[in-house]
Amino acid sequence: MAEEAKDASIDVSAYADDMIKVIERYELGAGNLIFVDGFPNEANPFRIGKVSKLEKKLYFKRNITPEERAAARKALYRFEEKDLRKIDDDWSFVKHVLLHQIVHILARNKDCYDCDKWAFYELKF
Numbered sequence: 001m002a003e004e005a006k007d008a009s010i011d012v013s014a015y016a017d018d019m020i021k022v023i024e025r026y027e028l029g030a031g032n033l034i035f036v037d038g039f040p041n042e043a044n045p046f047r048i049g050k051v052s053k054l055e056k057k058l059y060f061k062r063n064i065t066p067e068e069r070a071a072a073r074k075a076l077y078r079f080e081e082k083d084l085r086k087i088d089d090d091w092s093f094v095k096h097v098l099l100h101q102i103v104h105i106l107a108r109n110k111d112c113y114d115c116d117k118w119a120f121y122e123l124k125f
């Protein structure tokens with residue numbers, strides 16, 4: 001993975017079609033995915049995604065900064081380097097966050113660690 005790519009922001013909306021293909025596998029659709037500019041009322045300034053479990057909505061930041069990406073990666077400190085390497089490229093990183101959100105909707109009682117674990121597993125599909 002080239003260093004310069006990691007230092008650049010990710011235009012998440014460019015992956016919208018691929019993201020919809022992923023969520024459709026879990027019986028969700030385009031209407032469930034909503035891009036936002038940010039989460040201004042959040043305590044976590046690096047938040048890149050959020051779900052509304054009741055409405056089955058997945059909110060995703062349209063643009064992910066290198067700082068937000070670094071924070072998201074840091075939050076995965078319990079995972080091994082071989083797992084973290086799987087999300088080095090932009091699309092895999094976005095897909096991992098998306099899968100994490102999907103499992104929050106499908107399995108409401110899972111905590112974030114379990115969601116991340118499941119998302120790493122599902123990445124290969």
Ligand SMILES: [Zn+2]
Pocket residue numbers: 100104111112115
């Ligand atoms: Zn979570």
